[in-house]
Amino acid sequence: MTVHVLIVEDDPVQRRVLKQAVEQNGHACLLAEGGKAGLGFLKTRGSEIGVVVIDLAMRGLDGLSFIQAVHDLGMDVPVVVQTGQGGIDAVVEAMRAGAFDFVVKPVSPERLGTAIAGALKSDDPKGRSLRRARHQPIGLADIVSASPAMARVVDLAKRASHSTIPVVLEGEAGVGKEMIARAIHAGSDRATKPFVILNCSAIAPELIESMLFGGSTMDEGEAGERQQAKFLQADGGTLFIDELGDLPLEVQVKLLRAAQSGEIEAAGSSRRRKVNVRLISATAKNLIEEVKEGRFREDLYYRLNVFPITIPALRRRKEDIPFLARTFAERFSLEQKLPQTVGVSAAALALLTAYDWPGNIRQLENAVFRAAVLAQGRELAPSDFVQITAQVPGFEGNAREAGAHAADRSVAGTAPSLVEVKASEAPGTHGTASEEADVENDGVFPSGSLIASTDETGNVRTIAEIEEELIRFALRFYRGQMSQVARKLGIGRSTLYRKLKDYGIDPDNPMHDAA
Ligand SMILES: Nc1ncnc2c1ncn2[C@@H]1O[C@H](COP(=O)(O)OP(=O)(O)OP(=O)(O)O)[C@@H](O)[C@H]1O
Known part of the structure; x- marks a missing residue:
């Protein structure tokens, strides 16, 4: 059977350029106009596809989400990502997500040929198994720690893994909360069952209830991708609720009921289903403060926070x-x-x-x-x-x-x-x-996060000026990840792209143009 190179590119001109370059290297191609179409090819003709070449910055399903979706499908096809000049941060993220290699636009046929040849050669050797290793279960032994503070955390995590007690992991962003949650799951007798994540800050508040419990508000297309409610996906295993402090109050009541009774009720339905799920939550917010401010239910706080583990910031260890x-x-x-x-x-x-x-x-x-x-x-x-x-x-x-x-x-x-x-x-x-x-601060912008309300003359700035500055800031803050930028700004991706055009920011090179 002929092995094909699947080209996933939403720009028709770029698609043609890539096709020519791939054919010049003696390979046959399949062409997909976007991430969704590319996944469609993988599902229907996966056995014919030896390597995928994909643009990182695409409308709809972008390159990074594509790599994640390929992984979720359980496929191990090597992916070569293509990026614009200045896309180093996106490349770093893609390589860490499991991309095989990257090329920078405009790519020469020779460079593309080398990347494809390398990927095709990687059929079973080291490279593939290493990439797979990123998704293998993380255990307590993988947690690097030399400080007494982290030794305590590891010890608590070990104890938590011996029971099904609800755990809350507290700590600043990036301290390792998810890693510890995974390690607790991997050390528990649920290790062979699913570890499912719901990140409350990454989902529109109105969708959280149906994502957790299932329901009619889920859009058909997306429902197909995400299958079913997180509680059902996690049945028998562990549900990791990240950014618990962002859970809307109305969903908190339902979560409390589920945690107390072990039963869930889909949104808009009265049918109850029994589930067996261990809950681990994480928060960067001070939940007690949230309770005091009336943003977090006290009864849920005590229900979930039975075994708190605080992970200290790196500067403290x-x-x-x-x-x-x-x-x-x-x-x-x-x-x-x-x-x-x-x-x-x-x-x-x-x-x-x-x-x-x-x-x-x-x-x-x-x-x-x-x-x-x-x-x-x-x-x-x-x-x-x-x-x-x-x-x-x-x-x-x-x-x-x-x-x-x-x-x-x-x-x-x-x-x-x-x-x-x-x-x-x-x-x-x-x-x-x-x-x-x-x-370049990877998420922390000490001075850049302040947006002035007045200009040098002391007059209030226009909404458009502040909007532009906020969009540029968000592009840098989320390293050009369009879906994340749109979500965090609370606008749709098409609105974001329209605004980028209005402000003269190239969507293919957002990091550069936002600087
Ligand atoms: N002790 C550790 N040893 C090795 N790697 C670690 C350790 N802690 C964290 N990491 C790595 O650091 C990165 C961030 O960790 P993780 O995602 O678990 O943090 P987090 O606290 O959940 O972040 P956020 O709050 O932003 O979701 C991950 O790639 C993780 O593998």
């Missing part, structure tokens, strides 16, 4: 930083199939330990991954962490030096697409170091 950094560098070297494992120099460890990591472990993980992708040496040095060096007194010189090196490298032509991105982002090439740090 700095002993963990060197261990985490080394673990991430090793893991990424394997995932990226680098010829040798990248180490982390003592000076880099000193820098990483000196920094406060407002985005916690997720920010550290992203920083190490990014450094490992861009680094040229065997060891990551302070100069590989440009955004961090710019913010830690005593290391700023490294940031300037790294910017200069990056520029040199882009001229010399080694790994041009990535290095060009880095060079253009290096402090001093545009903006100030601190502005740059805001943009």
Whole structure:
């Protein structure tokens, strides 16, 4: 049977360009006009498809959501993602989600040929099994900890895994709440049963009830993708309710009933169904404050918070930083199939330990991954962490030096697409170091998150000006992930795209244009 390359691209011109390049490399193609159509091909003709080439920034189902959906289908086809100049953060996210390789637009037929050949060769070897490993169950042994504070957390998690007691995990964003929840599940006698997640802050409030319990408000098409209610999906296993503090009050009553009786009732129905679900919740909010303010029911708080575990911020357990950094560098070297494992120099460890990591472990993980992708040496040095060096007194010189090196490298032509991105982002090439740090902070924007109500003349700014600034901020904050940006801004994706057009922001290059 002929092995096909599935091209998923919503821009007809780009689709034709890719088709020609793929055929020039001697492969047959299938063409899909978007993520949904691409998934359709995988479901109906999956056995014919050897590799998928997909654009990351597409309307509808984008590249990242596509990779996730492929994983949810239980398929293991290698995916090569295509991104615009400046899309490094999106690439990093895609590679971490399991993409096989990436190419930068406009891609040459030779580069695309190399990526496809590599993906086709990866049929069973190391690369595939490693990518699969990302989705394998996470156990307590995977939790890197060197500090007494984390040792306590691991000990509590171990104890929680021996019972079905409801657990609430408290801690700032990125401290590892989901990881601990997974580890509790994996250590419990429900380990072989599903671990299902509902993130209350990622779903429109009016949809949460039907997502949890099922109901008529679910749109048909989406219902097909998501199958059934989270409580039913999790039957026999664990339901992880993330951002519990964002659960609407009216749904809190139903959750309380479900937690008390073990029975659920679909939205708009009076039929009750028995379920056997262990509840683990997580919150970055102070739930007691939420109770005091009347935003969270006190009875539900006591029902769910039987076994609270507080995970300290990374800056309060700095002993963990060197261990985490080394673990991430090793893991990424394997995932990226680098010829040798990248180490982390003592000076880099000193820098990483000196920094406060407002985005916690997720920010550290992203920083190490990014450094490992861009680094040229065997060891990551302070100069590989440009955004961090710019913010830690005593290391700023490294940031300037790294910017200069990056520029040199882009001229010399080694790994041009990535290095060009880095060079253009290096402090001093545009903006100030601190502005740059805001943009690159992986979710924390100390100064950038303030939007002024008045202009320099003291007059109130127009709604359009503030809207534009907010959209640009959200694009940077969510690293160009359109679906997330639209959701968080509370508007539809088509409205977002219309507004991007109004404000002259290229949807193919949102991070760059939003800067
Ligand atoms: N102790 C740890 N050892 C190794 N990796 C960790 C550890 N803690 C967190 N991580 C990694 O850091 C990243 C963020 O962790 P996680 O998603 O669990 O955080 P979170 O607190 O749930 O974040 P959020 O509140 O934003 O959802 C994940 O990729 C996770 O694998």
